[in-house]
Amino acid sequence: MPAMTEPKLISGNSNRPLAQQIARRMSLHRGMSVSLVDARVERFNDQEVFVEVYENVRGEDMFIVQSTSNPANDNLMELLIIADALKRSSASRITAVIPYFGYARQDRRTKARTPISAKLVANMITQAGIDRVLTLDLHATQIQGFFDMPVDNLYAAPVFALDVQHHFKGRLQDVTVVSPDVGGVARARELAKRIGCALAIVDKRREKPGEVAEMTVIGEVTGKTCIIVDDICDTAGTLCKAASVLMDAGATEVHSYITHGVLSAPAVERITKSVMKSLVITDSIQPTEAVKAAPNIRVVPTAPMFAQAILNTWSGTSVSSLFDVDTLTPIYEGLYHRG
Structure with missing residues (x-):
C-alpha cells in the first residue's frame, strides 16, 4: 500500500550538518524539496533540554536524526524529548535515525556489579514512544535484540x-x-x-x-x-x-x-x-x-545511504538492499567512479 504522507525529518543538535545533507539527498531522490521540520531544541539556564516543534506533524511519518555522541547524555536526552514532543503532537510513526549509537560498548556485563547500559538506553528509547530505529555499524549486533521494535543496522x-x-x-x-x-x-x-x-x-x-x-x-x-x-x-x-x-x-x-x-x-x-x-x-x-x-x-559521507534508507523505510521497501555495493554505487554516483 503506497504511503499517503511524505517523510519528514527533524534534527537535534548532535549532527545537524548530516541531517541537512540527508534532507538534500532526499530532495534529489524525490524530485521535490525536503527540508528539516522547523523546531527549536534548546537548553534552559540549568541545562534542561526544551523542544518546541513549530510545524503540524499530526499523522506524519517522522524521522529524528540524532547521534548520541559526545556529550552523550545531552544528545540522548534531546532524542528522547524530541520523540516525546512528536508523540504528544500525534505523529503517526517515529523513527530514530541514530548514526552513532552511544553506550553501545556497554552491551554486556564484563565484571560483577556492572550495568548493561545499552539495554537501559534501548528501554528509554522504547518508552519515549519511538517506533523503530535506524543506525549504522552497531558495536555489537546483538544490541538489536535489546529493542522490542524493528532495528535496521546499516553497514559501512x-x-x-x-x-x-x-x-x-x-x-x-x-x-x-x-x-x-x-x-x-x-x-x-x-x-x-x-x-x-x-x-x-x-x-x-x-x-x-x-x-x-x-x-x-x-x-x-x-x-x-x-x-x-x-x-x-x-x-x-x-x-x-x-x-x-x-x-x-x-x-x-x-x-x-x-x-x-x-x-x-x-x-x-x-x-x-x-x-x-x-x-x-x-x-x-x-x-x-x-x-x-x-x-x-x-x-x-553517509547522507546518501541514510537518505535512501529513510525513503525505503517510509515506502515499506527493503533496507537490506543497501548492504550491496551494486546498490550503493548509483547512490554514490559522482563521488566514486568504478571501472
Missing part, C-alpha cells in the same frame, strides 16, 4: 569497499585487510571479501582499559599495504600502536577505515604524528575543526 563496509576500490585502484593485489583485535575479525573479513583481499589480525592483550600491553600480528603483512578496519576510534591509542606494529612487521604502508570517529583527546594529535598514511572515517559523528584540519584524516 559497502561504502568503504567503494572507497578502497577507488583510492587503491590497480593496487588491490597488494592490499591486506587487518582486524585490530580478534573481536573485530568478522567486520574485517566482510570488507576483505568485498574487495577480494587477504586478511590479517593484530592480537592485543590489555592490562587495563585504555592501555595495550602487547600486540602480535597473525598473518602475512610483509610488503603489503595494510588497511585496518574497525567500528570505533576513541583515543586512537590502540589504532596507532597497531599501525606501528604492522610497519615493524614489514608492511609498506598502513591506512585505517573506522566507521565512527569518536576521536577524544588526544586522538587527532596521535593520528597526525602516527605512521598511518590515512584514517578514513564517516560523518556519523560531526567532525570537529581539528579533525577537518588533520592532513591524514578523511571523511566519507
Whole structure:
C-alpha cells in the first residue's frame, strides 16, 4: 500500500550538518524539496533540554536524526524529548535515525556489579514512544535484540569497499585487510571479501582499559599495504600502536577505515604524528575543526545511504538492499567512479 504522507525529518543538535545533507539527498531522490521540520531544541539556564516543534506533524511519518555522541547524555536526552514532543503532537510513526549509537560498548556485563547500559538506553528509547530505529555499524549486533521494535543496522563496509576500490585502484593485489583485535575479525573479513583481499589480525592483550600491553600480528603483512578496519576510534591509542606494529612487521604502508570517529583527546594529535598514511572515517559523528584540519584524516559521507534508507523505510521497501555495493554505487554516483 503506497504511503499517503511524505517523510519528514527533524534534527537535534548532535549532527545537524548530516541531517541537512540527508534532507538534500532526499530532495534529489524525490524530485521535490525536503527540508528539516522547523523546531527549536534548546537548553534552559540549568541545562534542561526544551523542544518546541513549530510545524503540524499530526499523522506524519517522522524521522529524528540524532547521534548520541559526545556529550552523550545531552544528545540522548534531546532524542528522547524530541520523540516525546512528536508523540504528544500525534505523529503517526517515529523513527530514530541514530548514526552513532552511544553506550553501545556497554552491551554486556564484563565484571560483577556492572550495568548493561545499552539495554537501559534501548528501554528509554522504547518508552519515549519511538517506533523503530535506524543506525549504522552497531558495536555489537546483538544490541538489536535489546529493542522490542524493528532495528535496521546499516553497514559501512559497502561504502568503504567503494572507497578502497577507488583510492587503491590497480593496487588491490597488494592490499591486506587487518582486524585490530580478534573481536573485530568478522567486520574485517566482510570488507576483505568485498574487495577480494587477504586478511590479517593484530592480537592485543590489555592490562587495563585504555592501555595495550602487547600486540602480535597473525598473518602475512610483509610488503603489503595494510588497511585496518574497525567500528570505533576513541583515543586512537590502540589504532596507532597497531599501525606501528604492522610497519615493524614489514608492511609498506598502513591506512585505517573506522566507521565512527569518536576521536577524544588526544586522538587527532596521535593520528597526525602516527605512521598511518590515512584514517578514513564517516560523518556519523560531526567532525570537529581539528579533525577537518588533520592532513591524514578523511571523511566519507553517509547522507546518501541514510537518505535512501529513510525513503525505503517510509515506502515499506527493503533496507537490506543497501548492504550491496551494486546498490550503493548509483547512490554514490559522482563521488566514486568504478571501472
